[in-house]
Amino acid sequence: MRVCRYIFVSAILIHGGYMESLYMEKLYRLFPWPENPYEEEGRARYQEALEYMARVVEHGWIRERVGDRDRISIVEYCSGTGIGGIALARILREKYGVAIDLLLIDLRRSALEIAKRFSREELGFEVDTLVADVTKDIDLGKKFDIALLWGLTTPHFSPWNYIKFLSNVARSLSDKGIYIYEEGDRMYSILLLRGYKDVVSESSRNRIVLTIHRDYSPLTGYITRTIYDFIGHEYTDLKLYFWGLADSMAFTWIFFRDIDFIPLRSSYSGVAVAVDPRRDIRYEDYLYAKPRVLEKEDL
Template identity: 35%
Template sequence: MTILEVAGGTGIGGIALSKNLLSKGFKVRLIITDLRPKALEKAKEFSRDELGFEAETYVIDAREIHKLGIKADIILMYGNSHPTFSTFDMAKFILSSKLSLNSGGSLIIQGHNMFYDYIITSGYKEILPERVRKDKILLSIHEGYDEYRGMFKRLYIDLISGRKAEIELKYWDFGELIGLCKIFFSNVDLKMVGGHRGFVICSNLIEDVTSILT
């Protein structure tokens, strides 16, 4: 089984999946991609410790994984990476995944219905305490909204260290993810795991996307 984890960071999702498959007797090739070289170095060390072999790693944008020329059995996005993708970015990622899968392969996106939790249930907050500890007081503050890309802009400030970071977020719901996946896959399922979190599982590649109109 060839597993390609995108936006994988230290590889927690891909390594856990590989470990499970190895226990069932499969041979596994694990590839982990991310834009952060330091995180991928940790992924190599983590995979050696947990799997007994070192994962292949590549610094590459998730929207361009097809450029690696790898054909995977499973492409995995794990760790709630989807909020950093605009609708257009997500469509490009799913298309890139389609081009990177074997004919019987699957795309798995682990996600969170942020729209329901943060817009409907909690109500959107202009100022939100994200984390409060003795050594860290982290606030996020609304900075704006990009109408064209559908992205909220928030400024994150640590009041203890003074560090700041600007982040763009999209508050996805599962219906949006499923709708995009349905353009490229005929089978799209949703497995909920509690707390409005779940896995979107896509299989059966659609070669001719115009077939969704019939």
């Protein structure tokens, strides 16, 4: 299985994914996102994830579908260092006594290497990993019980790419599968409460960067901001789509028969839980197609 997986990964990287992988490696090297569980801020995020997952797994849909099982399989998309997936696996095992299979998918090999080490320490086994673009056609060779998207990741997706991503999520799940994703309403928290800023200082303990507005595409909805690192004097562009709760959940509902929201940090920031992927959708149509309106646009 591992040999076949590495061959598959190489094929993905050769056919266009290599540049995306390099871009994401640079982006997360410059942007101060606390994801390393071996650093103080990353460890704090992991502890927070454990607390949140303990509340999430109390949801009735999860209790019904996990409580009577001996083994649960989880795939985490855009996993980074696996903070979300490892936290969910640990809480499910402690709460329901189930064995866990966990696959982490990300474009960054460096993050997945950290995840493998961290999973050995936290779970007692090394998780499976896959380097892949989650908006491209991915055949995982099996159906999973739970798909996870953690870390407030949806801004990486335009509405067009979120449809492609959801196609992969839905078809990777069993008929009674569950999709869990962390989400916040940026229409409220950013555009209404703070107001959109042309220049924003983003900082952590060890890094200070500026993000500067550069462009907006009305066809994709992407806002492009340039990240500039004052210490290393490096820069790169970051594309963002400011999802609200209503729109991301409505898109998700198209692919799942029901959806619910669990407020965690506030009434507008928490976790969405969707169940029962629809089987009357031709997922491949969305994964392979590009509408004419976007022929000259980069999704």
